[in-house]
Amino acid sequence: MKVSSALGSVFKREIVAMLVAVALVGGATAASAQTYTVLFTYPQTSGGNTGILSPDVMSQGQDGAFYTTDAYDGTNNQGSVFKMTTGGQMTIIYSFCPVAGCVDGADPQGGVMLGFDGNLWGTTQIGGAHAAGTAFKITPTGTLTKIWDFANGTDESVPYFAILQGQDGNHYGVSYGQYVGQYGAFFKISSSNAFTALTDFNFTDGALPALPVQGTDGSFYGTAQFGGSSNLGVVYKATPAGVITVLHNFTGYPNDGTYPKGPLVQGNDGFLYGVTYEGGAHNLGTIFKISTNGKTYVVLHSFSGYPTDGTFPLSGLALGTDGNLYGGTLDGGTKNFGTLYETTTTGTETVLLNFCDPTCNGFAPQTPMVQHTNGKFYGNTTGNSLGGGVFFSFDTGLKPFAGLVTWTAKVGKTAEILGQGFAGTTKVSFNGTSAAFTVVSDTYLTATVPAGATTGFVTVTTPGATLKSNRKFLVTPQILSFSPPSGPVGTSVTITGVSLTGATKVTFGGVKATVFTVNSDMTITATVPTGAVTGKIQVTTPGGVASSATSFTVT
Numbered sequence: 001m002k003v004s005s006a007l008g009s010v011f012k013r014e015i016v017a018m019l020v021a022v023a024l025v026g027g028a029t030a031a032s033a034q035t036y037t038v039l040f041t042y043p044q045t046s047g048g049n050t051g052i053l054s055p056d057v058m059s060q061g062q063d064g065a066f067y068t069t070d071a072y073d074g075t076n077n078q079g080s081v082f083k084m085t086t087g088g089q090m091t092i093i094y095s096f097c098p099v100a101g102c103v104d105g106a107d108p109q110g111g112v113m114l115g116f117d118g119n120l121w122g123t124t125q126i127g128g129a130h131a132a133g134t135a136f137k138i139t140p141t142g143t144l145t146k147i148w149d150f151a152n153g154t155d156e157s158v159p160y161f162a163i164l165q166g167q168d169g170n171h172y173g174v175s176y177g178q179y180v181g182q183y184g185a186f187f188k189i190s191s192s193n194a195f196t197a198l199t200d201f202n203f204t205d206g207a208l209p210a211l212p213v214q215g216t217d218g219s220f221y222g223t224a225q226f227g228g229s230s231n232l233g234v235v236y237k238a239t240p241a242g243v244i245t246v247l248h249n250f251t252g253y254p255n256d257g258t259y260p261k262g263p264l265v266q267g268n269d270g271f272l273y274g275v276t277y278e279g280g281a282h283n284l285g286t287i288f289k290i291s292t293n294g295k296t297y298v299v300l301h302s303f304s305g306y307p308t309d310g311t312f313p314l315s316g317l318a319l320g321t322d323g324n325l326y327g328g329t330l331d332g333g334t335k336n337f338g339t340l341y342e343t344t345t346t347g348t349e350t351v352l353l354n355f356c357d358p359t360c361n362g363f364a365p366q367t368p369m370v371q372h373t374n375g376k377f378y379g380n381t382t383g384n385s386l387g388g389g390v391f392f393s394f395d396t397g398l399k400p401f402a403g404l405v406t407w408t409a410k411v412g413k414t415a416e417i418l419g420q421g422f423a424g425t426t427k428v429s430f431n432g433t434s435a436a437f438t439v440v441s442d443t444y445l446t447a448t449v450p451a452g453a454t455t456g457f458v459t460v461t462t463p464g465a466t467l468k469s470n471r472k473f474l475v476t477p478q479i480l481s482f483s484p485p486s487g488p489v490g491t492s493v494t495i496t497g498v499s500l501t502g503a504t505k506v507t508f509g510g511v512k513a514t515v516f517t518v519n520s521d522m523t524i525t526a527t528v529p530t531g532a533v534t535g536k537i538q539v540t541t542p543g544g545v546a547s548s549a550t551s552f553t554v555t
Contacts, residue, residue, distance in 0.1 A: 034352050034353065034394065034395065034396050034397075035393075035394070035395040036340075036353055036361075036392060036393075036394050037392060037393045037394075037395070038361045038362060038390045038391075038392050039086075039087065039088025039390075039391050039392060039393055040084065040088035040089075040090055040390065040391040041388050041389075041390050041391075042070075042380075042388040042389045042390065042391070043073075043388050044388050052068065052070060052366070052367055052380035052381075052382070052389055052391075053071065053109070053366055053367070053382060054261070054262070054314055054315065054366035054367055055109065055110050055111065055160070055161055055162075055210070055211075055262065055263075055316075055367065055368075056068050056069055056070070056071075056109065056110065056111040056366075056367045056380070057110065057111035057112075057113065057161075057162055057211075057263070057367065057368055057370075058084075058111060058367070058368075058370045058378065058379075058380075059111065059112055059113045059114045059120060059162075059370075060114065060370065060372055060373065060403065060418055061083075061114055061118070061120065061140050062114070062118045062140070062418065062440070062441065062443065062444040063140060063441065063443055063444070064085075064086065064372075064373075064418070064420060064442075064443035064444075065083050065084060065085045065086070065140075066083070066084045066085075066086075066370065066372075066378060067081065067082070067083055067084075067093075067111075067112050067114075067120045067140070068081075068082065068084070068111040068112060068367075069081050069082070069108035069109070069110065069111050069112060069122060070082065070108075071107050071108055071109045071125075073092070074092060074094075074095030074096060074097075075092075075095035075098070076095055076096065076097045076098060078095070078096045078097035078102060078106040078107065078127070079095075079096045079097075079105075079106055079107050079108045079124065080092045080093075080094060080095050080096065080108075081093055081094045081108065081112060081120065081122070081138055081142070081144075083140065084391055086372060086374065086376075086378065086393070088391060090391070093138070093140070093141065093142035094138055094142045094144050096108065096124060096127065097127060101127075102126070102127030102128070102131075103127065103128060103129060103146075104124075104127065104128070104134065104136070104144060104146055105123075105124030105126070105127040105128050105133065105134035105136060105146065106124055106125075106126050106127035107124055107125040107126045107127065108122055108123065108124045108125070109125055109160055109161075110122055110123055110159070110160055110161035110162040110211070111161075111162045111367070112138070112162050113162045113163060113164055113165065114165075114405060115137065115165045115171070116165060116169065116405065116406065116416060117137075118139070118140065119137040119138060119139055119140075120137065120138050120139075120140070121135075121136070121137045121162065121163040121164075121165065121171055122135075122136060122137075122138070122162045122163060123135050123136070123159035123160070123161065123162065123163060123173065123175075124136070124159070125158055125159065125160060126158075128146070128149040128150060129149035129151075130149055130150065130151040130152065130157075132149075132150040132151055132152045132157035132158060132178070133149075133150040133157055133158055133159050133175070134146050134147075134148060134149055134150065134159075135147040135148040135150075135159065135163060135173065135189060135195070147189055147193050147195065148189065148195040150175060152177075152178065152179070152182075154185070154197045154200070155175055155185055155187060155195070155197045156175045156176065156177035156178075156182045156183075156184060156185040156197070156200060157175055157176070157177065157178055158175055158176040158177060158178045159173060159174070159175040159176070160174075160175070160176050160208075161173060161174055161210060161211035162211060163189065163211075164211060164212070164213070164214065164220075166214055166218075166220075166240065167214060167218070167406065167407065167408050167409075168218075168240060169191045170188050170189065170190050170191060170240070171188065171189040171190075172186070172187070172188055172189075172212070172214075172220060172238075172240075173186075173187055173189070173211060174186055174187070174209040174210070174211055174212070174222070175187065176208055176209075182200075183200070183201040183202060183203045183206065183207035183208065183224075183227060184200070184201040184206070184207060184208055184209045184224070185197045185198075185199065185200050185201065186198050186199050186201070186209065186220075186238050186242055186244065188240075188242075198238075198241065198242025199238075199242035199243070199244055201224065201227065201244065203227045204227065204228070204229075204246070205224075205227070205228075205234065205236055205244045205245075205246050206223075206224025206226070206227040206228060206233070206234040206236050206244075206246065207224055207225070207226040207227030207231075208224055208225045208226050208227070209222055209223070209224040209225075209236065210222050210223050210224065210225065210260070210261075210262065210263060211263055212236075212238060212263070212264070213263055213264050213265060213266060213272075215266055215272070215292055216266065216270065216408075216474060217292060218240065218544075219237050219238065219239050219240070219292070220237070220238040220239075220240070221235070221236070221237055221238075221247075221264050221266070221272050221292065222235075222236055222238070222263070222264060223235050223236070223260035223261075223264060223274060224236060224260075225259050225260060225261070226259070228246065228249040228250065229249040229251075230249060230250065230251050230252060232249075232250040232251065232252045232256075232257075232258045232259065232279070233250045233257075233258065233259050233260045233276070234246050234247075234248060234249050234250065234260075235247045235248040235260065235264070235272070235274070235290055235294070235297075237292070237294075245294075246294075247290060247292075247293070247294030247297075248290055248294055248297050250276065250279065252278075252279045253278070253279050253280065253281075253283040254279075254280070254281050254282075254283070255299075256276075256279055256280070256286075256299065257275075257276025257278070257279035257280055257285070257286040257288055257299065258276055258277065258278040258279030258283075259276055259277040259278055259279070260274055260275065260276045260277070261274075261275055261276065261277045261313065261314050261315075261316060262274065262275060262313075262314070262315055262316015262317065262327075262368055263316050263368065264316075264317075265316075265317050265318065265319045265325065266319075267289075267319060267323065267325070267345050268319075268323050268471070268472075269345055270291070270292065271289045271290065271291055271292075271296075271345065272289065272290050272291075272292065273287070273288070273289050273300075273317055273319075273325055273345070274287075274288055274290075274316065274317065275287050275288070275313040275314075275315075275316060275317060275327060276288065276313075277312055277313065277314060278312070280299060280301075280302030280303065281302035281304075282302055282303065282304050282305060284302070284303040284304065284305045284309075284310075284311045284312060284332070285302075285303040285310075285311065285312050285313045285329070286299050286300075286301060286302050286303065286313075287299075287300045287301040287313070287317070287325070287327075287343055287347070287349065288300060289345065298347075300343060300345075300346070300347030300349075301343060301347050301349040303329065303332065304332075305332045306331070306332050306333065306334075306336040307333070307334045307335075307336070308334075308351075309332055309333070309339070309349075309351065310328075310329025310330075310331075310332040310333055310338065310339035310341055310351065311329055311330065311331045311332030311333075311336075311338075312329055312330040312331060312332070313327055313328070313329045313330070314328075314329070314330045314365075314366050315327055315328045315329075315330075315365050315366055315367055315368050315369070315379075316368040317368065318368055318369045318370060318371055318377060319371075319470075320342075320371055320377075320396070320398055321371065321375070321398050321399070321401050321470050322398055323344075323345065324342050324343065324344050324345070325342070325343050325344075325345070326340070326341070326342050326343075326352075326369055326371075326377055326396075327340070327341055327343075327368070327369070328340050328341070328365035328366075328369065328379065329341070329365075330364050330365075330366065331364060333351065333354040333355060333357070334354040334357045335354060335355065335356040335357045337354075337355040337356035337357075337360065337363035337364060338355045338363050338364045338365060338381075339351050339352075339353060339354055339355065340352045340353040340355075340365070340369075340379075340394060342396070352394075352396070353394070355381070361390060361392075362381035362383075362389065362390040362392055363381055363382070363383055364381055364382045364383060365379055365380065365381045365382070366380070366381075366382055367379065367380050369394065371398070371470070373400060373401055373402065373403045373418050373419045373420060373443075373467075373470075374400050374420055375395075375397075375398040375399050375400045375401065376393045376394065376395045376396075376398075377393070377394040377395075377396065378391070378392065378393050378394070379391075379392055379394065380392070400419070400420060400421075400465065400467060401419070401467055401468055401469065401470050402417050402418070402419045402458060402459070402460045402467040402468060402469045402470070403417065403418035403419060403469070403470055404416075404417060404418075404458065404469050404470065404471055404473060405417065405418060407471055407472075407473055407474060408473070408474035408475075408476055408543065408544065409449050409473075409475070409476060410449065410475070410476045410478055410498070410499070411449050411450065411451050411452075411453060411475065411478075411498050411499055412448065412449060412451075413448070413449050414446050414447070414448060414449075415430075415446065415447050415448075415449055415458070415473065416444070416446055417444070417445050417446070417447060417458065417460065417469070418443060418444055419443060419444075419445075419460060419462075419467055420442065420443055421442065421462045421463070421464045421465065422439050422441070422442050422443065422444070422445050422460070422462060423439065423442045423462075423463075424439075424462060424463040425437065425439050425445065425460055425461065425462050425463075426461050426462075426463075427459075427460075427461040428445070428447045428458065428459070428460050428461070429458065429459050429461075430447075430449060430450060430453035430454075430456065430458055430473055430475065431453060431454045431455065431456025431457060431458075431473070431475075432456070433450050433452050433453040433454070434450065435447045435448055435449065435450040435453070436448045436450070445460070449473075449475060451498075452521055453473075453475050453499070454475055454499070454501050454502060454521075454542075454543075455472055455473065455474050455475050455502065455541070455542040455543040456472055456473065457469050457471075457472055457473070458473050474542070474543040474544055475499045475541075475543040476499065476543050476544045476546070477497060477498065477499045477500055477503070477539055477540075477541045477543055477544060477545070477546035478497045478498040478499060478546050479495060479496075479497040479537060479538075479539060479546045479547065479548045479549075480496050480497050480498065481495075481496045481497075481548075482494065482495045482496065482537055482548060482552060483496075485550070485552065485553065486552065486553035486554070486555050487528060487552075487553075487554070487555060488528070488554065488555050489528050489529065489530050489531075489532060489554070490527060490528060491527070491528045492525055492526075492527055493508075493525070493526050493527075493528060493537070493552065494523060494524075494525055495523065495524040495525075495526060495537060495539065495548075496522060496523055497522060497523075497524075497539065497546060498521070498522060499521060499541065499543060499546075500518060500520075500521055500522060500523065500524050500539060500541065500546075501518065501520075501521045501541070502518070502541050502542050502543075503516070503518050503524055503539050503540065503541045504540050504541065504542070505538075505539070505540040506524060506526040506537065506538070506539050506540075507537065507538045508526075508528055508529060508532040508533070508535065508537055508552055508554065509532055509533035509534055509535025509536070509551070509552070509554065510533070510535060510538075511529050511531050511532040511533065512529060513526045513527060513528070513529045513532075514527070514529055515527040515529075524539060528552075528554065532554050533554055534551055534552065534553045534554050535551050535552070536548045536549075536550070536551050536552070537552050
C-alpha cells in the first residue's frame with residue numbers, strides 16, 4: 001500500500017472536486033495564431049493520479065528532452081523520474097523504492113532541475129533512511145545518487161520541491177516540516193555534496209516555502225504559502241548565507257492575493273512576478289509583481305472566473321522570450337475547465353485557450369509551462385476525457401532561441417548553452433564579442449567568456465539560424481589591484497581589473513565616489529570622496545559588483 005504524507009494530501013485537495021466533476025467532453029481549441037497539441041496521454045496509476053500534479057516542474061536537459069517526476073507511477077507505484085521528448089515519447093528512467101523501506105526515497109512531488117553537470121536534481125517527500133524524504137541527483141540515463149536523508153531535525157524534512165543550482169555552483173532548496181512548530185527550512189548542498197540547513201522559517205517570515213528563483217543580484221526570491229502577518233503567505237528574499245527577509249505580507253480579498261502558488265519569475269525589467277491561488281478583487285486569484293527590495297508591489301490582474309476568465313491560478317508563470325508571462329488556471333474560462341493565458345508586465349491579461357471548448361483534450365493544468373529552446377511552450381494537465389492527464393505543446397509563434405544554463409560568470413569561465421541545430425555552429429558571441437566554443441551535441445554547447453565581453457545577449461550562429469539568448473549574460477567584474485594603497489580625501493586612485501566597462505558606481509569603504517572615469521575595460525580612475533573610510537573598494541557594473549581583496553586606507 002502506498003504511504004502518503006499528510007502534507008501531500010493537503011496540497012492535492014484542491015483538485016478533488018475538479019476530478020470528480022469531469023465530463024466526457026473531448027479537446028481544446030486555441031485562439032487564432034496559437035496552436036495547442038496533445039502529445040501524450042498519461043495512464044491512470046494505481047494511486048489514482050490522473051496527470052502530473054503541482055509542483056512537478058519540468059526541466060529541459062542537455063539532450064533537448066524534458067525531465068520531471070511523478071509521485072505515483074513507476075514499477076513500484078512509489079514514484080518515478082521520467083523523460084519526455086518534445087514529440088511526446090515518455091521513458092521512465094528511474095522507479096523509486098525498489099527494495100523494502102524505500103531507502104532511496106519515495107513520493108517525488110517537485111520535479112527535477114538541470115545542474116551544470118548535466119544531471120537532474122530533485123527530492124522525495126518520504127522514504128530514505130529516516131522515512132522523511134531525500135535529496136538526490138540522477139543522470140539522464142537513470143543512475144541515481146542519494147545526496148541527503150532528511151531526518152526531521154534542523155532540516156525539518158518533507159522536501160516538496162526540486163533543487164535549484166545557484167550561479168555560485170552550490171544547490172539550494174527548501175523543505176516543509178511535518179510537525180507543529182515547524183514551518184520549513186532553506187538549505188544548501190555544496191559542490192562537494194555537503195548538506196547545510198541554512199535557516200528555519202519561523203512563521204513570521206513564512207510557512208511552507210516554495211522553491212525560490214535566483215535573482216540577478218545573486219539573492220533568492222520565493223513565496224511561502226502560509227505564515228506572515230495575516231497567515232495568508234509572504235514573498236521572501238534569502239541570501240546565499242540564509243538570511244531571510246519578508247518583502248511582502250499578503251492580506252487577502254479584496255485588496256490583495258491569498259496563498260501564493262508556484263515559483264516566482266524575474267522579468268527583463270528586474271521585477272519579480274507570481275500568482276496567488278485566491279484573493280484579489282473576486283477572491284479567485286491574482287497575478288502580481290514586486291520589486292526585489294519589496295518597496296513596489298502591484299496586483300496586475302484579478303481573475304474573474306467563469307465564463308470570461310480563469311479561476312485559481314495554481315501553476316505559476318513562465319517568462320516568454322517576448323517578455324510576456326504565460327500561465328494556466330485550474331478552472332474557470334468558458335467551460336469552467338481552466339485556461340491558458342498571457343499577461344504583459346503592465347497587467348494586460350489575455351486568455352489564449354479555454355480548455356474543453358469544444359472538446360476536452362486536457363484540462364486543469366497545475367504545473368508551470370516551460371518554454372523550450374525551440375520557442376514552443378510545453379505543459380501538463382491533470383486530466384482529459386479519457387481519464388488521464390496529457391502532455392501538450394502550445395505554439396504562440398515565438399522563435400527558437402539559445403537557453404542560458406549559466407547566465408553570469410567572469411571572463412575566462414565556461415558558459416553552458418542549450419538549443420537545437422548546433423551542429424556546424426560557426427560563431428558564439430557575448431554582446432558582440434566572439435568567444436571560443438565547443439559543440440558538445442546538436443542541443444548543447446559550451447563557450448568561454450571572452451576578454452572584453454560586456455553584459456548583454458549571447459548569440460549562436462548555426463547553419464540554419466542565428467539564435468539569441470533568452471536573457472542577458474552578466475559578465476562579472478573583477479578588481480585585481482589599485483594604486484596608491486592609501487591617501488586622504490581627494491586622492492586619485494587607479495583601479496585595475498577586468499570587465500569594468502559600463503561601471504555605474506565606485507565606493508570606498510561603502511562611501512560613493514562622486515567623481516570617477518572608466519578609462520577602459522581594465523582601468524578606472526576614481527577620486528576618494530568626502531566621508532570615505534578605510535575599507536574595500538567596490539565597483540558596480542551591469543554585470544554585478546566587484547570588491548577589492550584588500551582595503552584602501554584613508555589617511
